[in-house]
Amino acid sequence: MPARKTVLVVAIAVIIAVVVASAVTYFVVVPAVKPTTTPAKPTIHKGVTIRVIGVQDPYWFPLKDLIPEFEKKYGIKVEYEGVSYYETRLRAISAFVAKSPEIDVVLVDQMWVAEYADAGWLVPLDDYIRRDKDEVNPTDFIPEVVHALSFWRGKIWTLPMAAYGQLVIYRKDVFDKLGLKHPPKSFKEDYDWWTWDKYLEYVKTIHGKTIDGVKFYGTVEVGQQPAPIVHKWTQYLIGMGGRWFKSYPEAPWNFTPVIQEKGKAALELFLTLYKYSPPESIEYFWFDAGTRFGKGDIGILLWWTPYCYLIKQPEYMVPGKSAVVGKYDVALPPHPKGWKVGDHPIMSIGGWSYGISAFSKHKEEAWAFIKWATSFETQKKMGLLHDRKWGSYQFSDFVRYSLYKDPDLIKVYPWLPTQLEAWKVGNGKVSRPMIPIYFTLEGILGRYLNEAMAGKITVDDAFKHIVDEFTMVLKQNFYLPKYAGPSFNDTPEVVAKHLKELASG
């Protein structure tokens, strides 16, 4: 046995090591970053290289083709990276935590803006917009989109790049063969009959029928957790009038979970629809549902709007013609019986926006990139790139009114008027709250939704777990019993006013 003296020496050494380690690691803990001051006159430094990190969602490909134009115009070199959904977040966060300047422009999913903003990782853009208002044209942005993708605590933190709603994509040839009435493309049409009951009835009618030698599934669901299943299910939640918390995003904020009130019905609907869906869709990612519809054995798909054009291709971002080209049409999402336009929102809004890293060494150059990428000219070019013979890129996830009214674009994407009308009834923050702890809550939700889908737990049990774990996380982060921070009345109307104010300088 070692001598007592040795033990004493070792113990002291360990204590000293712990103290030293603690002192050193204290400086690793992230303190808040001082907010940047108003930008001075713009000086673009030529020859600078900026790094842009994003997800390889549909916008990424046509934008990549246009980057040489940007590089030539400004003399800035762009390192343009596309990685997976989770890696986008991981790369950005690890760069931020280390306060590293390695990323200049970061792509932000709608729900992460609050998290990044509150942590001091993004540069607030209001002053930049005000300064360059003629170029940016703030009132051309759709307020519901800016509200969902870029707005937090009264400030704009990012510029929207690609906006997604959720619309109904259906096989018009199958509908005709079965004598089903086509769903409405506009609220000005007869819309009252297009309820969730009708939607389910249609799915059931189509399911199992063999048409032109193809055996049909009514619809296709998406079950991969954590994110894809939550993105799909929250459309049903908001579509039935549900919400996550008692009062959010309207002030005063009260985060008592009420997700179970309409959530149970939404989950029942989801599980029922899964019965009329290919069983392997429990493992489907976002684009698997689109690819499946493109194979030609699905009747109806309610999903993010990029799929309106993605389903023309046989696989995600692979040129070629799928089996459903010319055979489908796009309509508005269904509503709960008795609902009228102007009542609660019924459509989820998602999408991507670009932000400037607070640690970037080239903020003006990053701002030039963001302005360019979200401009009318660039986005129209992106939309019309489908003519290129070697690449069938398509892009209709527009964020500006002017793009929806452009006749060239409407010719290529005939659903643009429907998509434009749908923004009115959409709200991204109700369907997926933009709060800093969203990602944690999504993980909990995704896990139990998936287990319910797999038949492992009942709907009631699922929501018991969800509410319990939500409550625990909310308490730990001081959202319950009473929200410890300041509430902010966060509605599209407030955003519209804000944009007007920026435009008038």
Next chain:
Amino acid sequence: MKWMSFIRYLFIFIILGLFMFPIVWIAMLSVKPPQYNFTVPPTFIFPPTLDHYIACLITPGYFVAPVYNSIISSSIATVMALAFATPAAYAFSRFRFRFKNFLMGWYLGLYLAPPIVFLVPLYFIMQKLGLVGTHAALWISYQMFSIPLAVWLLKNFFDEVPKEIEEAAMLDGCGVLKTMIYITLPVGAPGLIITALLVFVFCWNNLLFPMALAGRTARTLTISTMEQFRMIGVTWNYIATGSVLIMLIPAIVFIIFRKYLVRGLMFGAIR
């Protein structure tokens, strides 16, 4: 008893077939034209093509930089591990001292510990030091299992160097260090080479450390093969190519030195 022998050989034949099949399959996949990838039933006979290897290694050369990174980080790690481990292994082999068993146990424990346990804190520390994305991050972190492995393997090899040679040298007046460098090492050189090769293989096969620490600039072959599982779709042919490339060196090393493998990986618990 001839049919007993026949049954034995039959059984062995089946077993070997089962163990070889996955390896053969992935090798086939690496030279399969893409249209045969997803056939039902699976295709075993097809005209092979070198297109995937050309795409991966020549033009556009997706795996060229990763192969380079794997080679560099594994090689440096091996040299470092041997530099640290050789004196330690010599000490364990030739001396008796207090804490010997404890220390040997500590090395073994490090090798057996779940690497993820060190990885999360190590990631943040390396971020702070600005080492993420460098080869240094890799060959430094590889030491965690390389040094213990090398120490144990070398100790076994040194044990087999006859003590008489050393005693003779020491009688002639050589100090301990001189003896180690000029006598033991040359005799134990084969052991050094084998240890180096085994350490290299373990570094080469590693996924977890590069995944966290290599960033984009130092990504190894294992990482870039995994990257082929993309959102856009899975390019199985390139994955197969990467897999075959990953398998080559370890397979050759293991086949040639299989005798030492068994002893070494049991950490001398058997002769």
Next chain:
Amino acid sequence: MNSQKLPYFLILPSIIFLFMLTIYPMLFALYHSFLYWMIGSPVRFIGLENYINVISSSLFQNALIVTLKFSGIVVAIELFLGLITALIIAGIRRGQGIISAILVMPISVAPVVAGIIFRNLYMKETGVVDYLLTVIGLPPPPEGILGNSNTAFLGLIVTDVWEWTPFIALIILASLLSLPSDIIEAAKVDGASDWQVFRYIKLPLIKPTIFLAAMLRFMQAYNTFDIVYVETRGGPGIATQTLSYHLFLEGLAYFHLGYASALTVVVSLIAVVLINIYLMFTIFKGGS
């Protein structure tokens, strides 16, 4: 130089290096395990709350059960199959060289690659394993082999068994071949049957080796990460989420860093206990 101290000097460089590489991260984890540290939230001290959360977390309990179940099952299967294989190989006269050369190959395959290969073999309809199962009348579940919790777990087991059974087999084979032949000869001369020779002479002699190999494999299986990451990502749901994978998610994907630090400490403690049991039977019982 004092020859008493010399061994310590020889060991010192490696110890210092490893110490810095491992102890500092452990202290880092220990320190942060008492904090509430989540990206985007302010950091504050919460004492043992992280540990309470870890122990009571259904995710942790699930991961622990999954890991222990997985390790136990694969070790048992590998021992069984490895023993049979070794016995049969030991009984043939020619070809042992080539056979062991072929057997070594699965061991040399990186776990990542093993995961990749089997993920391909398990693919719905087009994967060889899926297709064969359908053909022989044991159709895989409609969600696919990796889409169903039970079959995904089995699939991982098969992958691990494929990769490591040869390891056990070769160890046992080496052990069998090194048995003193005189005792065996004597027993045979006395009229013992092959089975009796095996049961009463060979088996007891190789038992220690089998035991050590089993413990070593159990430790390695406890750390399983690569094949989970490639084949199932812990899914479907959390059916195949091992401890290593769970820790990886919490620390490097979700950035629940306070919780992950406490989890690190807990996982390490369990590993330390297991390793010490292994060590007790090897070093401290006079192995080398």
